[in-house]
Amino acid sequence: MPNIIEVKNLTYAYPRTDKPALKDISFQVPEGQFLAVIGPTGAGKSTLCYCFNGAVPRLFGGEMSGSVVVAGLDTYENEIPVMAQHVGLVVQNARNQLFNVNVQGEIAFGCENLGMPRQKILQNLHETLTFVGLQGYETRQPSALSGGQQQRVAIACVLAMEPDVLVLDEPTSELDPMGSEQVMDVINRLNRGLGKTVILVSHDTEFIAQYADRILVINDGMLILDGTPREVFSQAGLLASNRIRPPQVSQLSFELRQRGSPISDIPISIDEAVLLYKGLHHG
Amino acid sequence: MADVGYVQKDTFLHRLDARTKLVLMLAILLVVLVFTNPFYVLAILFLVLGAWALAKLPLNMVADIFKYFTGIAVIIFALQAFFYPGQTNLLRISNAIPAIGFSGYITVEGVMYGLALVLRLVVIMTVAPLLVMTTPMSDLMLALVKLKIPYRFAFILTTAMSLFPSIQNRAELIQQAQLCRGVGDFESGNFFIRLRASASILTPLILGAFRDSQILDVAMSSRAFGAPVQRTYLLESHFRRADYLFLAGCLLSLIVAIILRLAHFGVV
Numbered sequence: 001m002p003n004i005i006e007v008k009n010l011t012y013a014y015p016r017t018d019k020p021a022l023k024d025i026s027f028q029v030p031e032g033q034f035l036a037v038i039g040p041t042g043a044g045k046s047t048l049c050y051c052f053n054g055a056v057p058r059l060f061g062g063e064m065s066g067s068v069v070v071a072g073l074d075t076y077e078n079e080i081p082v083m084a085q086h087v088g089l090v091v092q093n094a095r096n097q098l099f100n101v102n103v104q105g106e107i108a109f110g111c112e113n114l115g116m117p118r119q120k121i122l123q124n125l126h127e128t129l130t131f132v133g134l135q136g137y138e139t140r141q142p143s144a145l146s147g148g149q150q151q152r153v154a155i156a157c158v159l160a161m162e163p164d165v166l167v168l169d170e171p172t173s174e175l176d177p178m179g180s181e182q183v184m185d186v187i188n189r190l191n192r193g194l195g196k197t198v199i200l201v202s203h204d205t206e207f208i209a210q211y212a213d214r215i216l217v218i219n220d221g222m223l224i225l226d227g228t229p230r231e232v233f234s235q236a237g238l239l240a241s242n243r244i245r246p247p248q249v250s251q252l253s254f255e256l257r258q259r260g261s262p263i264s265d266i267p268i269s270i271d272e273a274v275l276l277y278k279g280l281h282h283g
Numbered sequence: 284m285a286d287v288g289y290v291q292k293d294t295f296l297h298r299l300d301a302r303t304k305l306v307l308m309l310a311i312l313l314v315v316l317v318f319t320n321p322f323y324v325l326a327i328l329f330l331v332l333g334a335w336a337l338a339k340l341p342l343n344m345v346a347d348i349f350k351y352f353t354g355i356a357v358i359i360f361a362l363q364a365f366f367y368p369g370q371t372n373l374l375r376i377s378n379a380i381p382a383i384g385f386s387g388y389i390t391v392e393g394v395m396y397g398l399a400l401v402l403r404l405v406v407i408m409t410v411a412p413l414l415v416m417t418t419p420m421s422d423l424m425l426a427l428v429k430l431k432i433p434y435r436f437a438f439i440l441t442t443a444m445s446l447f448p449s450i451q452n453r454a455e456l457i458q459q460a461q462l463c464r465g466v467g468d469f470e471s472g473n474f475f476i477r478l479r480a481s482a483s484i485l486t487p488l489i490l491g492a493f494r495d496s497q498i499l500d501v502a503m504s505s506r507a508f509g510a511p512v513q514r515t516y517l518l519e520s521h522f523r524r525a526d527y528l529f530l531a532g533c534l535l536s537l538i539v540a541i542i543l544r545l546a547h548f549g550v551v
Contacts, residue, residue: 055501081510089505096495097502099442101420108517110506121517143449157506 004164004197005029005052009066012047012056021047023221024066029199031164034191036208036229037201039218040243045201046092048218049169051075052199053083071164085114088158092169094150098142103134103153106142110161121160128156131194132186148179152186159190165197166190172204180204184211209233209247209268217242234266249273290416295525296338297417301426303526304414310533314540315406318549321398328402331409338417348408356401363397364389395551420445425518434514453491457484 006028013020021044029035037045050056054075057064068075071086091097100106107128111121129135132152137145142153151171158166168187172180184207191198191211202208208215208229215232217225219242225232233239233246236254245251250266253273257263261280267273291297296304311331315324335342365376369390379387415423420441427437461467467480543549 050501053505055504059497059500059504079509079511080504081507084505084507084510089501091498091502091505093498096498097505099445099499099502101445104517105421109508112515112517113507113510113512115510115512115515118515118517118519121515125517161507 001030001032003028004031004071005199006069007051007066008069010051010064010068011066012051012064013062014047015061017062019221020063021221022051025218025221025223026066027216027223027226029165029197032191032195032197034198034211034213035200036212036215037199037218038203038205038208038215038244039224043218044221045218046169047221049089049091049167049199049201052165052167053087053089054078054080055089081113084110084161084163086164088161088163088166090151090154090158090166090168090171092173094147094154094171094174095143097154097157098150100142102139102141103129103145104138106153107157107160110157114161124160124162128160131159131189132156133182146179147175148182151175151179151183155183155186155190163196165199167199169201170203171200172202187211203245205233205245206247206269209250217244219243229268233268236266288412288415289419290338290340292339292417294338294417296334296413298523298525299417299529300520300522300526301414301418301422302429302520303522303529304418305426305430306530307533308410308414310537311410312407313537315403317540317544319396319399319551320549321395321402323549324399324402324406328406328409331406331413334413335409338413340412340416344412345409348405352405352408356404359404360397360401363400364393367393367396369393369396392551399551415444421518422520425516425520428516429520435509438508450488450492454484454488457487457491 008026010022010025011020012022025048037048039045047056050060051064051068052070052075054068056062058075058080064076070083073083073086075083098106100109104125107125108121111124116124125138126135129137132155134149134152134156137149137153142150145153155166155168155171166187171187172183175183184204187198187200188211190196200208200212212229215225215227215229216223217232217239224242225235225238233250236246236250239246246254247268249270249272250268253261253263253266253276257266263276263280265276267276299307311327315327318324318327332342332345335345366384367390368386369392371391372388373391373394374389375387376389377385377387379385418426424437424441427440428434458467458469461480461483462469467483468476469480471477471480
């Protein structure tokens with residue numbers, strides 16, 4: 001698979017600060033990958049999200065060096081609306097990114113800006129609403145929806161613009177378990193079903209362990225670790241020192257290993273843990 | 284974000300194209316500015332209130348408008364009554380005070396002109412809801428765009444209008460939060476204490492609005508707002524026969540009004 005995203009030596013500082021929010025970050029993302037970004041609060045995860053469509057540095061100002069290239073387009077040379085055709089960004093607070101009077105207008109907004117023909121907009125509206133499970137919500141007022149529904153509308157809004165990459169910044173941080181699950185299901189299907197490249201910032205390590213292809217661990221603006229969920233979540237010490245909570249089953253297994261249980265491979269999902277403990281029990 | 288003030292009903296006025304309603308509004312405004320005779324303006328006011336009833340809009344809102352406006356109306360009326368340079372003396376108040384331009388008399392013309400001015404303002408205030416309350420914000424924006432107003436401007440105008448309720452909500456939330464912390468006496472009879480209390484709402488409100496506006500900026504750009512292509516529109520608006528008839532009626536009324544005015548009707 002060719003790389004759809006190439007980040008090279010990215011360093012960025014917000015205006016009126018001396019301390020960079022991102023420090024010399026480099027990585028590539030192959031097309032169709034499900035990449036999770038984890039790290040403690042204030043690590044620079046949101047800032048990294050803003051880099052993919054050029055909101056950093058275009059809207060925020062500040063000093064940026066290095067380069068971010070998405071779908072062959074350098075964010076330095078292309079305006080955000082141009083990047084938006086390739087990168088769909090869902091920002092952290094769903095309420096603030098919905099500003100139209102109804103769901104239909106909300107989803108059509110991006111398509112209209114891109115100059116899609118009316119028939120195409122209608123088709124995308126129907127398809128994306130069905131995809132996020134909100135058929136029949138066309139005339140509802142976004143601010144009157146539940147948090148999870150708002151988040152799914154926000155995803156539908158960028159999906160309707162047919163981007164190659166979707167960047168989602170903590171889409172479930174303010175949701176109840178039910179709402180979270182529905183949003184995470186949509187995100188999983190974006191990747192598995194539609195083959196979109198997904199970049200997900202989240203604290204939900206259980207979900208990430210199960211569905212992500214790869215994890216970037218970021219702390220203090222630096223890329224600390226880059227690997228598969230298995231590689232990342234077996235580094236208990238490193239995760240603890242970066243204030244990241246691994247999946248509960250992994251954490252439990254560490255604790256047991258430290259107390260003398262003969263566990264060699266740390267499980268990252270409940271299924272794996274069940275197998276492991278069955279073995280321990282019988283052996 | 285909400286559809287501010289929109290009252291969803293299925294009436295003749297609701298079905299009219301937003302452009303027609305814009306023209307209607309402008310026509311009414313022009314006509315009331317043309318006449319200075321309060322009886323003519325009053326007739327137009329009744330026409331507007333008739334339209335309110337036709338559109339099934341809440342008439343008690345008119346009462347609210349009157350309530351808030353009474354104080355200002357009295358001042359405006361008094362100023363005209365006292366200082367309008369009329370010929371027919373109605374009531375002697377005092378000797379002439381040339382220093383402030385007071386003739387010493389309240390004149391018939393002054394009273395009439397004052398009444399007309401107040402009624403004009405009432406018409407202006409009651410005609411705007413007639414458009415806003417019968418037209419979804421998205422239709423209004425489309426109408427502006429079709430009237431060749433730049434999209435960016437139309438968007439800012441309609442979005443700013445629809446932001447009002449959410450700002451109001453936030454202000455109420457902040458007030459409650461501040462009360463919980465024992466900050467601010469919002470009910471105090473003392474004006475200065477209330478002023479201090481309102482500062483405890485305004486500061487977080489304004490700072491929050493700034494932060495939100497930056498996120499809104501990111502969200503809008505991320506959805507290709509301002510892309511260098513010809514924008515398309517999902518909503519469509521079509522002129523129906525009723526629109527053409529209505530526009531013709533507006534135009535005709537406007538012409539009649541101007542002819543009447545030129546023939547010195549409706550003037551004090």
